[in-house]
Amino acid sequence: MTDPMDTTRPPPISLIGLFLKFLRFGALAFGGPVAQIAMVRQALVEEERWIAPARFNRLLAVLQVLPGPEAHELCVHLGMMARGRIGGLLAGLGFMLPGLALMMIAGWLYVGWIAGHVGLTGVLLGVQIVVLAVIARAVVRIGQHIIEDSLLAGIAVVALIATLMAVPFWIILLAGGLAYAAAERPFVAVLVLLAPILGAMIVQYFVGTTGAAGPIVTHAPATLAMLFIAGLKGGLLTFGGAYTAIPYVRADTVGRGWISDSAFLDGIALAGVLPAPLVIFATFVGYVAGGPLGALAVTAGMFLPAFAFSILFFERLEAVVANPTLHRLLTGVAAAVVGIIAATFAQLAMATAARVDNLLIAAALFALALVVAWRVKGAWVTPAILAGGAAAGWLISL
Template structure:
């Protein structure tokens, strides 16, 4: 069932005398989702932070506990958790149409930006202006991600047990190279057992249903259930519809062009990738780079890093780097098509098979997860997963910092421990100076995301055009 607006029954004012926001139609929500999409820089940590600030703190459309519950579920899914979180909240507010609007708009700026940069890259190479823009933006993005780690950590790590889970998660992935899915499963098991045992540390960590955790009132009350039900018939219909939307184009390409054609390869490879991308973009980039460079020969090694730079410094999910990969793959094997046309189609096909499954996971699974919010064991498991994800995001921030400031970073193994050791001689003083400047601007002076991005990008362009970098 669809709903034009939510919150028809207006809850009473809270103890501070605040009334909940008025009901919001989908048309009224659309510019807010567009704003979130335009500000979705900085990878998943920064994007989730932006959504939290707008949806929970500013608009008060959804409570903190419900926001975290949705985030916990999205971290379990393959694919970009930030885009899926936007889809989830949009679905909660306005049903399937709301999910499509929120999730679709979240991707759209990245699609346009990466496509434009892919054209420039194919036609002109890594020109000085573009390279300088990326150089400066990396420093700003690092500051945004660091800020997001702290903001999310403060909200998700309630109590020493959750802090310990985050720390163990960081050690496991940064020093022991344990795969992200293993970390998630271990955290879920610990949280589930703690919740079943009724341990208060896990109940407090989740924050679900805790009045203290939410500085109410909110448009979407915690007790309110979505209108879409969880009957087997509804689940089968949604599953069939979105599986067809995702896979019918893949089947048509394979029938018409064959699996050996470049478009057949793109459709099959990225469809498989969409089912195994647990842990966000960084967790799968090594696999994508290895296959695209070594197995298929679509890209040269340095080009994957160029694509990552594009995705890191444009709005949208970091996994949008795959559009750049699909673009270059088809651009270099266009067949009878003009290379730029083939590249454009290859990039769009990659985006389609990457993101169509995301809507399937949310529209099928979210109704069940919503009705299990009162389950203490499940809530504790999801809260433990969120704590573990904080540790993983911290790992990504450290990884990003090392590769931003140093030109060379190599893994060194000490028994079971792996250390990413930078070559100190490869320190880039200009990258370090820009990074420190961005961190001071964000943490000392409270500079906003867009001013920081603009200042660093301008500095990067100036340094590049002057020949200093």
């Protein structure tokens, strides 16, 4: 809710000028959401005074509770403040277009020139190993912000186990949210939390199943509608950072046989070095699965919630998010997402290990990358880790 004493407003700006301003932000959006938000804060809060610092902080707090890439949602909302809903649309498009264009080019190069190239097999495998280290560090970082008590930790652990047992993600998220909303009734909370695992055990006992070391591959055709839904699911369920979209996009693409786990990891690696929200990895996945139109379909689904929340609903969001019961529900969902990402990391690690000839060398490379990701900070760290992984993979393959 806007402070009635806050008279700070964006200066007059044309629609073209607004689009170009956020296009520049997008072209310089290296280093992940923290660096991207800091760049926007420096320019529009401290230098041009579009919005008061206190209002900016409240805006960020709301966006961090909601799903979607918060840096992109921030740009949409600031554009809307300047020139209404059309301004929000142009600001969001400007911020995402540089990364989208670069990822489309990367997808084209990958499909046409890189994938299947025998001489690059070792390089790509080295990159995939260190990407696992980056994901592992992200799981811990996200968890540190979300897991604040023993019940939330329990929700994350149950979500991890339930995911590996092939329990549908929506059941896991619902159970996590309801369990934390019922925290004042411990027996009810535990019962709700364990229901997905108990249900999976009953199904396995009476029906039989092979378990879930990874997504169940169905080999359904990659239609544009299904690619759009895969992206939309990721966009709607991105709680706590872009890495939380990984399980849902993977389940709907790798799980349908449209793309391999190795190519999926390559997409995450590319997204880590481009100036864009990390969820742009979905564009690469869509390109590999369905060509240029598939890439655009996934991207449209992924970013649609980020546009919609600010453009259509933001006036009501602060009051809704302030509701304590809803806040606990969302916190429980976020904790379940941590467990789902951890399970997805385990599945990706197993799939990568199956392609490795020397597990000892691969484990050493993973451990070194994890130490660097854990101890070193800066926008250049992820690109440096990926470059190191590529170099190590090339040397090992010689």
